[in-house]
Amino acid sequence: MILTADGIEVAADAADGAQAVDAVRRTRPDVVLMDIRMPVMDGLEATRRILSGTAEAPRVIILTTFDVDQYVYAALTAGASGFLLKDVSPEQLVAAVRLVRAGDALLAPTITRRLVERFASPERVAAATHRDLATLTPRELEVLRFLARGLSNAELAARFQLSEATVKTHVARILGKLRLRDRVQAVVVAYETGLVTPGGRP
Known part of the structure; x- marks a missing residue:
């Protein structure tokens, strides 16, 4: 989906969280699309490692199969800039990458509030x-x-x-x-x- 978008380059892809952390260190992307459930290292730990200790860390968008998921809340508190459902359309995915790259939050505050109310x-x-x-x-x-x-x-x-x-x-x-x-x-x-x-x- 991303490869078909004008003005967006895919710097790398990864099969698990450990590979993702390594790929980010090597390629220094602007935005990371991160799954949660992966082998070797899950997306939450990978997100924490990617976002820790540097002001130049990329923005992370979490991909999930559920619109309200305790893992999503954990990802937000780990520093992710929002989340997308895995059935997102190509247009929505591309728009989300551009939105987050521009510094905006992908998640509506009302949705975040629902997550916080449920899992805080x-x-x-x-x-x-x-x-x-x-x-x-x-x-x-x-x-x-x-x-x-x-x-x-x-x-x-x-x-x-x-x-x-x-x-x-x-x-x-x-x-x-x-x-x-x-x-x-x-x-x-x-x-x-x-x-x-x-x-x-x-």
């Missing part, structure tokens, strides 16, 4: 305490709180009576201060740190 646990919350929300201003905390509830930039702008450009600046600063790749991870962090609670009102 006290142990995971405790593991997330390294995210120092104290670095955020009161306005940034409010933006993050409503971003985690699934509001778009336009909806955030309307709620706070700001321009969309100002909202984008707030979101960019939130991601930078919390060392996050995209809005997907911001939603996960908002739930895991208790800033937003499952079932709570916006």
